[in-house]
Amino acid sequence: MRRSTWLSGPYILWMAIFTIIPLGVVVWFAFTDGAGHFTLDNVLRLGDYLPIFLRSVWMALAAALICLVIGYPAAYYIAGRSPMAQRFLYMLIMLPMCMSFLLRTLAWVALLEDTGIINGFLEALGFTPLHLIRNDGAVILGMVYNYLPYMILPLYTVLLKIDPRLIEAAQDLGCTGAQVFQKVTLPLSVPGIVSGFTMVFVPAISTFYISQKLGSTSSILIGDVIESQFKGAYNFNLGAAMSLGLMVIVFVCTAVMHRFTGDEEVVTL
């Protein structure tokens, strides 16, 4: 027991320097003004940005749900292939992640633009061009595209680890294919669903670049607002308060999510 504590020392040190202390700095900025005096103004002003917070939550939830709907069958399929095929498919999932996230988003812009590749194609075929970019749908599409691997990978790992004997047992006892899935596979893969959902939801809610490129001027997300506080407006205090607000939302959402799974160990807030 003592030894394992000692082994985690480097990580605890790392966490102290790069997580706990910066978090303290964020809190300090959030509750002070430009001159360094204590104030609640920044936190009180968060109310102004409530619609943006809510929109971010909504978009992130939508993206995570779509990722789940697409990702679960994909993970299920991969986990059922031969080891060779699995390795190949796994690599295919990972492959887009090897390219810069900014480039991938810009590629979507080039595809979806009014004068973009898809519309050029449609026009060449004689169809009327579609308005594909600069709406909430395009932003969610961008999120799903960028974060889908984070959903598939944990699901795949969990599905792979399910003991095949359990499934065989269910079949021996007369379950149909659908029943096996519903009564054995699905319940056993819940931890994968929760961790995949969290891994998509958390980056999606703080997304900032995708919404600027694929969204309209009114689909701005809280990540964009935080970015502009630091980059352009030079108001670190309000930016820090927003980050703090976002963190609270993320904690509450993930806590509720883990509650549903009844997984006691995960919820240690």
Next chain:
Amino acid sequence: MKSMKKFLAFLCAAVLLCACLPLSAGAEPVTITVYNWGQYISDGTDGYIDVNAAFTEATGIEVNYVTFDSNETMYTRLKTGGSSYDVIIPSDYMIGRLIAEDMLEELNFDNIPNYQYIDEAYKNTSYDPENKYSVPYTWGTVGIIYNTKYVDEADVGSWDLLWNEKYSGKILMFDNPRDAFAAAEQLLGIDINTESSEDLRAAAEKLAEQQPLVQQYVMDQIYDKMQNEEAWAAPYYAGDYLMMVEENPDLAFSFPKEGFNLFIDAMCIPKGCQNKEAAEAYINFLCDPEICAQNLEYLGYSAPSTAAREYMDPESASNPIAYPSEDILALGESFNYLPTEVNQEMDSLWLEVKTGSLSPESGGSQNMALYIAIAAVVVLVVVFLLIRGSQKKKKANRGTH
């Protein structure tokens, strides 16, 4: 034995040579960091001069060249520190702000003899009245770039083109508060150097009215968007229009009749500069009439020196967009320095415009929203606790069975 000696001699010679080499090569090469707007120097494309390479060739000083996309971005970078710059090229009003906040070094004009070529009209400016901190790089105007294929000529000529619902979704807007507010203020007939809160709020409301029509708030991305016709109308700097029109000849430029911003971008040395003399040499080099002419011929921006215009080809030197007539120039207004509080007010109004959260008047609604937020959090926490409680009970029940 002999060969051993020879080897030792060779070794000594080699060591000596190595020790001497860096000295004879002039110690370590001096490097300066230049922080300039994006797309704002001739970099050797299309057969034009590569200014930084020419400078290194002439002086042996290496240039580390980095860019920003708005004065505000540059300001934040300087203010947050962490990196040091030797030469920066901001615009007039930002120079005023930097001087007021004591962020610039005074220049030693003995090292910048080419300053004599700068025209008198660009000296003793409102932002640097004593000519102590800055040397003009270019000047220019702001106007509206539009695509003649899609925009009706009848709608052109005023700032209201950018508020025209006919072109909804095809309008781009400045992604920096000062230029964006100026456009709204000129449309409303407000002084672009106003410091009054009511005026700023009126301008912000005008911008909020425009927000649903705007495709995107952009700076350098305007090049792509206008050239490939993704957007049809955008306010931008005349010099950049001259570069864009070479790629897409359907683009046109108009000076809004309500007035427009006339700006000067000037070279300064920020506090914390590592190598002031080399930085001054760089400034001096860019003022050299021949270099300035070749640089600006590529850029399309206007030269603050008549001497340089003489080196340009006559067509660029008399371009009506770069060097408009006196009548048009009379409509131009320069930005003055605004006090920090006014800048901050503008920054925060601008953010509210962009996020669509411009509250009509501060007060009531703000508190309402806050209460809603608190209520939402409380509800979530309660739900959380309830679920936890019911699950514990379930577990306990299971245990007893």
